Amino acid sequence: MTLKMKLEVGARSEAGSAHPFEDRMLVDEGSGLFAVADGVTISSRGSGAVAAELALKELHDAPKTGLMAAIERVNQLSFERRKSDDRIGETTLTAALVGSNSLETANVGDSPALLVRGGKTESLVVEDRGIGGHITQVIGYRAAVNVHSTRFELREHDMVVIASDGVGYVLDAQFLSGLAEKVGAKQAAEAIVDRAKSIPAGYDDDKTAIVLKVI
Numbered sequence: 762m763t764l765k766m767k768l769e770v771g772a773r774s775e776a777g778s779a780h781p782f783e784d785r786m787l788v789d790e791g792s793g794l795f796a797v798a799d800g801v802t803i804s805s806r807g808s809g810a811v812a813a814e815l816a817l818k819e820l821h822d823a824p825k826t827g828l829m830a831a832i833e834r835v836n837q838l839s840f841e842r843r844k845s846d847d848r849i850g851e852t853t854l855t856a857a858l859v860g861s862n863s864l865e866t867a868n869v870g871d872s873p874a875l876l877v878r879g880g881k882t883e884s885l886v887v888e889d890r891g892i893g894g895h896i897t898q899v900i901g902y903r904a905a906v907n908v909h910s911t912r913f914e915l916r917e918h919d920m921v922v923i924a925s926d927g928v929g930y931v932l933d934a935q936f937l938s939g940l941a942e943k944v945g946a947k948q949a950a951e952a953i954v955d956r957a958k959s960i961p962a963g964y965d966d967d968k969t970a971i972v973l974k975v976i
Contacts, residue, residue: 804850927966
């Protein structure tokens, strides 16, 4: 990672009580690769947790190929392995790759990523959700996926949040702007998970947040 500005990183992942722990996160400051995979609880077969672990394990080519190509490869590999390994379920995947003063994000599924800049919050993903809120795309279910991606130049004081949907409902602009202004990345990740735990959602999902701050 050749970022000229200093990048501060914080991360936290905690199991909910509604199902076995299925969130997985990747934090690799050396390569600038960060990702959240939220295993699908009711997969067509297999375990969402196994699918999430496989997806993050196979994402390692991203610094060389770019995120879109890497995620397409992850999906193809997962799809093929599921034919002979019925332990593998399905998962969402949202990732960020930090380059020289830039950041690329890519996603399949509905796990959120947001940019907080100058008091405003912008989504960095396209949520794969259909009518009724069901997920329309996941890793490993079909042979090909439509990977959504964006790239932008980082600025001083930018904050990027990559998360699972277990905390997505607490990521409002006012809350995130306050974190960006007042605390570091580690404290922000802790605060996001703590807020999700303190505000009942009716479904106690796994809670994962990775926070990147340019300082």
